[in-house]
Amino acid sequence: MIKHLLSADDLDRDTAIGILDIAERMAATAGREIKKLPTLRGRTVVNLFYEDSTRTRISFEAAAKRLSADVITFSAKGSSVSKGESLKDTALTLQAMGAxxxxxxxxxxxxxxxxxxxISGSVLNxxxxxxxxPTQALLDAYTMRSRLGHVEGLRxxxxxxxxxxxxxxxxxxxxTTLGAEVILVGPPTLLPVGFEKALPPGASISYDLDAVLPKCDVVMMLRVQRERMIDSYFPSEREYSRRYGLDRRRMALLPEHAIVMHPGPMNRGIEISSQVADSARSTVVEQVANGVSVRMAVLYLLLGGNA
Amino acid sequence: MTSTWLIRGARMPGGGPTDILIRDGVTVEVGTVLDSRGATVIDADGLIVLPGLVDLHTHLREPGREDAETVETGSRAAALGGYTAVCAMANTDPVADTAGVVEQVWRLGRDAGLVDVQPIGAVTVGLRGEQLAELGAMATSAARVRIFSDDGHCVADPRLMRRALEYVKAFDGVIAQHAEEPRLTVGAQMHEGEVSARLGLTGWPAVAEEAIIARDVLLAGHVDSRLHICHVSTAGSVEILRWAKSKGWRVTAEVTPHHLLLTEEYVTGYDPVFKVNPPLRTAADVAALRQALAEGVIDVVATDHAPHAVEDKECEWAYARPGMLGLQTALSVVVKTMVEPGLLDWDGVADRMSRIPARIAGLTDHGHDPAPGVPANLTLVDPTARVRVDPSQLASLSRNTPYAGMDLPCQVVATFLRGEPTVLDGKAVR
Incomplete structure (x- = not known):
C-alpha cells in the first residue's frame, strides 16, 4: 500500500503489476453503458495544474469522475496561483478544503x-x-502489455x-522494474552526463538508432523541442530528424511485431513522420485511452484500495 | 569601561593548561597567574582556548534584506559560533560597491559590537561584471576594505578580472573570486552527475568552477597579484590549486563547512535547505576537500553563512534561493569532519579558522594566540560537548540550517572581543 505516487521508483514489481491488473478491469467498465463506479464517492480529488496540459488534465479528471469522486480542477491560469501565491499556501488551502x-x-x-x-492527503505526480x-509510464507499460501480451523481457x-x-x-x-530491457537512444548532448553510472540493471545507452531498431519490440519516440536547437543541443531540425527521427525507412528496420509509441504531443516530421505516426504499429491513440484506465487504477489504489 | 578577566586552566592548542589574565582589552599575562584580585574568574578546566575565529565569507544581508538577517543578528550568531571577526560580503541592496555603503556596514558592525565586521567591497559596479567599482575609495574609506568580491556572481570577463587583480596591488588588496563560468551553469540547480540525471534537475558541472580557477590562477601568476578562491567545492579545483601553489603564485582558497560534510545525496528529497551555490558535490569531492584542507592546499574554512527568509526556502527547489546558515555550526562541523577523523589537530583548527583568515583579510588585531600585549580576541571551546542543532535556537533571523536535528561535537563556551565577553556560558551576553 503506497500513499503517494511521486516517482515510478515508488512502485515495486508487484504494486506496478497490481495497478496494471486493476486498470484492465477499469478498462472493461469503459465499454459499459454506465461508465461510472461508486468507488470514490464522497472523496475529493484535486487536479492542481501549473502547466498547460489539456491531455493529462482531462485524463485525470475523467479518471476521478468515473470513480465518482468530487473533482476540483485548479489551474495556474485564472486562480490565485497566477497572483503569486506560494505552493505552500496553495497546499494549505487544499488541506483546509479536505482534499x-x-x-x-x-x-x-x-x-x-x-x-x-x-498536506495529509495523497499526492500524485x-x-x-x-x-x-509516473502515470505516463504506467499507461505506456499498460499499452505494451495489451499489444504484446507482456512487459517482462521486452526490449x-x-x-x-x-x-x-x-x-x-x-x-x-x-x-526495468517490470523486467524489460531499456535502451536510451539520442544524441550525446540530450543524454544526461553520468547517466551510464546511474542506470538500473537492464538499461543501456546508444547513440545509433539504426543499430538499435532491428532488435526492438517497442520504440518510444520523445518529443523534441525547438528551443533545444537554439540552445545548441543539435544543429538543426533536419539533422535531428535524419539521425534520430523515425520515418518509414527506419520503421522497416523494426521486427514485424514491434510497436511505435509516442507520449504526445507529436512534432510530425521531426521526431516522427506522419506515415509512422498514423501506421498500424503506432499506439498513440490507444495510449490516450489507456491513460484514463491507468489513472483510475492509481486513484483507486491510493484512495480506495483498502480504505 | 574596563574589566579584568582571568581564564583559569584553559588548554592552548598543542599545549598544556594555562591561565590567561585579560585587562583593558588585551592579554596581560599568560602562564600560572596567582593574583586574581579584581578579576572575574572563569574556570576553563577542560576547555580549549583558540584565537577568536575569523570568517572570510559572511552574508549579513543588511542593508536590503533585514527580514533575513541584520548586521546585529548575524554578529550575534558569529559570536556564538566563536567568531571575533567576520568579512561581510558585498551583495547587499544597495550593493557594497561604494565607500558610502561599506562605511555604513562597518558602522553597523561597530554599533552592534559583537564581532568586528569587516566589509568586503564589490569588484564591479552593481556586481554586474561590466565596470570596476571604485576599489581605491573603498580601500581608503573608514572601512579600510582589502578584500573585493562579486560573490554570488563570478567576475567572468577575463580582461576585467585581470584589471581588478592588478589594480588592487596598490593597496595590498585581494580579489575573492566566486568561480563559476556562467555559460556553463545556465539554470543550474545541483551538481551535475548521476543524482542530477536521476532527479531531473539541471546540472552545475564541476568544470564550471575549475575552468575559472584555472584561468584566474594563471592571471594572478601573470600579474603577480593576490587571488583568493571562495568556496572551493570540487576535487578538480584542489588539483589546480595545488599546481598553482607549487608555482609560488599568491593564491589562497577557502572551503565551507557544508562542503566538508554534506553530499549531493541530500538533494534527493528536493528540500531547498540543501540548495547552495556552489552545490553539494560527491563523496569523492568531500574527501578531496578534507584532504586539501589538512594539507593546506585549501588554506581556510569560511562559512558562506547565507541567511534566507522562510518563503525563499519553503518553496519548489528551482525557485528557492541558494545558501545555508553557517556561523553557529562551523566549528562543530570542522571538528566533526577534520578533528575527529584525525585530519587536523586543534592547532590546525586555529590556523584554518583564525590565524590564516586573519592574515588574508589583513585583520591585524585577530588571529593571535594569547600573549602579553596582544588584543584579547579569544574563544573558549568545550571539546567534549555534543549539541543537537535546533534551528529555532539559532541566533540568526533565518532558519535555513542544513544540520537541523544533527548531533554535532563541541560547543563554544565563551568568546572575548578585545577583552570583553560577547558570549559567556554558551549564551550571548546581549
Missing part, C-alpha cells in the same frame, strides 16, 4: 515531493519539470531528448 488526493502538474522538478510534505511522469528503445524528458525517466524506472 483526499492531489494530482499535481508543475514545471519544477520535485514540486510533488514538497507538496507531499505539506502528474509530471514535474524534467523529473518524472524497449526510448529515443530522443532523454535529458529533459520526464517520460523517459519514469519509463526507465518502471520498465
Amino acid at each position: 483526499d488526493a492531489v494530482a499535481i502538474r508543475h514545471p519544477a522538478a520535485g514540486a510533488p515531493h514538497r507538496l507531499a510534505g505539506w 502528474a509530471g514535474d519539470g524534467t523529473h518524472e511522469h 524497449v528503445a526510448i529515443v530522443g531528448d532523454v535529458l529533459h524528458s520526464r517520460v523517459a525517466r519514469s519509463n526507465l524506472s518502471l520498465l
